[in-house]
Amino acid sequence: MELTEFIIKTLTILVVFVLTLVIAMYSTWGERKVAGFIQDRMGPNRAGPGGLLQPLADAGKMFFKEDFIPALANKWLFIAGPSLAMLTALLASAVIPFGSTFRYDGVEVVLQGVESNIGILYVFGVVALGVYGIMIGGWASNNKFSLLGAIRAASQNISYEVAMGLSLIAILMMSSSLSLGDIVAQQHGGNWNIFYQPLGFIIFLTCSFAECNRVPFDLPECETELVGGYHTEYGSMKLGFYLFAEYINMFVSSAIISTLYFGGYNYPGMDWVYNQLTASLGTTTGHNIATLIGTGVFFGKALFFVFFYMWVRWTLPRFRYDQLMNLGWKKLIPLAIINIIITGASVLFLKPFITSLLN
Amino acid sequence: MNPTLSFFYFLSFLTVLSALMVIVSKNPIHSVLYLILTFFTLSGHYILLNAQFLAAVNIIVYAGAIMVLFLFVIMFLNIKDNHEEAKTNLTKIAAAIVGGTVFVILFGAYRKTILMPVDPATFDSQVGMIESLGKLLFREYLLPFELASILLLVAMVGAVMIGKREIGERHF
Numbered sequence: 361m362e363l364t365e366f367i368i369k370t371l372t373i374l375v376v377f378v379l380t381l382v383i384a385m386y387s388t389w390g391e392r393k394v395a396g397f398i399q400d401r402m403g404p405n406r407a408g409p410g411g412l413l414q415p416l417a418d419a420g421k422m423f424f425k426e427d428f429i430p431a432l433a434n435k436w437l438f439i440a441g442p443s444l445a446m447l448t449a450l451l452a453s454a455v456i457p458f459g460s461t462f463r464y465d466g467v468e469v470v471l472q473g474v475e476s477n478i479g480i481l482y483v484f485g486v487v488a489l490g491v492y493g494i495m496i497g498g499w500a501s502n503n504k505f506s507l508l509g510a511i512r513a514a515s516q517n518i519s520y521e522v523a524m525g526l527s528l529i530a531i532l533m534m535s536s537s538l539s540l541g542d543i544v545a546q547q548h549g550g551n552w553n554i555f556y557q558p559l560g561f562i563i564f565l566t567c568s569f570a571e572c573n574r575v576p577f578d579l580p581e582c583e584t585e586l587v588g589g590y591h592t593e594y595g596s597m598k599l600g601f602y603l604f605a606e607y608i609n610m611f612v613s614s615a616i617i618s619t620l621y622f623g624g625y626n627y628p629g630m631d632w633v634y635n636q637l638t639a640s641l642g643t644t645t646g647h648n649i650a651t652l653i654g655t656g657v658f659f660g661k662a663l664f665f666v667f668f669y670m671w672v673r674w675t676l677p678r679f680r681y682d683q684l685m686n687l688g689w690k691k692l693i694p695l696a697i698i699n700i701i702i703t704g705a706s707v708l709f710l711k712p713f714i715t716s717l718l719n
Numbered sequence: 720m721n722p723t724l725s726f727f728y729f730l731s732f733l734t735v736l737s738a739l740m741v742i743v744s745k746n747p748i749h750s751v752l753y754l755i756l757t758f759f760t761l762s763g764h765y766i767l768l769n770a771q772f773l774a775a776v777n778i779i780v781y782a783g784a785i786m787v788l789f790l791f792v793i794m795f796l797n798i799k800d801n802h803e804e805a806k807t808n809l810t811k812i813a814a815a816i817v818g819g820t821v822f823v824i825l826f827g828a829y830r831k832t833i834l835m836p837v838d839p840a841t842f843d844s845q846v847g848m849i850e851s852l853g854k855l856l857f858r859e860y861l862l863p864f865e866l867a868s869i870l871l872l873v874a875m876v877g878a879v880m881i882g883k884r885e886i887g888e889r890h891f
Binding site for chain 1 (some may be wrong): 732776790
């Protein structure tokens with residue numbers, strides 16, 4: 361029994377891993393298509409139908425370029441930088457619940473890598489580690505521009521982590537659980553957290569833009585000031601890993617946003633669909649198909665936020681560095697603290713009042 | 720051997736090795752990176768003790784925030800790889816004496832410690848989980864908890880006061 365469970369868990373994690381990689385790969389294609397659409401061009405359309413093979417062509421090009429390490433760079437850390445960036449980007453997807461359960465032969469398989477009672481803290485810890493890849497790579501390049509990019513990335517990540525953590529606390533106060541599976545299950549029936557936490561959602565979204573180093577917060581790779589930022593000296597697949605890690609981060613943070621605020625795999629009319637399916641197809645098949653629909657809805661939500669990242673990238677200009685710091689420390693953190701106080705007061709006073717009114 | 724036990728020995732070996740590498744490495748950046756590895760292995764020990772919350776918080780606070788700041792500061796220092804040893808013999812002897820004394824004290828304290836016997840029948844394996852920890856902190860240890868948070872708040876206000884720009888002072 362333990363061995364089967366172990367094998368099932370391993371398979372789930374492998375599937376999650378592969379899915380994350382494939383989605384990140386096609387996000388690069390999506391980014392160019394969205395950019396093309398917004399700028400009234402075609403976007404990639406040469407490799408395969410609609411340019412669908414473009415990511416493969418890019419990866420092939422990256423692999424066959426010369427793998428160059430600068431003479432005065434710290435060789436080990438120069439390699440460790442992109443590897444760490446990829447590692448930390450991929451780690452977070454393990455605790456995201458992609459769907460409810462899958463029944464096969466009387467065994468219920470949860471569509472989640474690891475169900476942990478500290479799920480959200482795990483995600484937060486992994487996000488906190490994400491900056492090491494950039495910092496180490498930037499320092500090891502032995503280039504002033506890289507170093508400046510790395511320093512910017514570090515200070516930006518640390519500043520926005522504070523506001524991000526504070527906006528999460530409001531969610532945790534409402535759900536009184538740190539497990540992502542529980543948080544999603546509590547949002548069943550249109551009870552999405554976005555309706556209770558609009559301010560918290562905006563703070564979280566802004567902070568996740570900053571944590572992913574995306575426009576308008578892509579100061580670490582600001583090419584007008586820093587040449588290429590932390591990856592100035594990088595080329596070949598090592599550069600590819602840095603760029604790829606950014607897309608993985610985008611997908612993972614989109615998945616977390618939809619888990620925390622948009623009900624994960626829940627959708628309106630879910631119970632009705634479930635009852636119809638189980639009535640017509642039997643409990644096992646109907647249950648599985650209902651789960652698959654939920655997973656599809658989850659990916660739809662996550663991909664919408666990936667699109668949102670791209671949309672913002674081609675719409676907003678970049679912030680100046682002092683504007684970034686002022687926004688983080690002087691606006692988002694006080695707002696997040698106010699949000700915590702309001703949430704606490706509502707949970708304590710407003711919720712019992714409304715419940716007594718309704719009953 | 721019991722897999723938990725063998726894992727414990729492996730983890731302990733890794734912890735001691737990376738802690739030693741912190742002291743032995745010449746390059747301060749390498750020292751910081753080994754220190755981060757040490758924190759990770761310590762978190763592994765917490766997970767083995769079924770204290771997942773402590774493990775996660777250890778990673779977030781130490782590896783995720785404090786060590787980033789360490790790295791941040793050290794990166795600004797312009798360190799040459801082959802700089803001469805600027806330490807005199809006197810400093811070396813003094814450091815050896817201080818380090819040796821600390822070692823002797825710790826060793827003596829360790830010898831004197833009496834570990835509470837654990838009864839496997841009544842032991843609650845959920846004691847390190849976040850629910851029981853939160854209840855304990857906010858019920859029995861509420862006053863120390865709040866005092867510690869006031870201390871942190873005071874430290875934060877102090878840091879802001881020191882970092883604040885004086886009237887008429889210009890940085891650029």
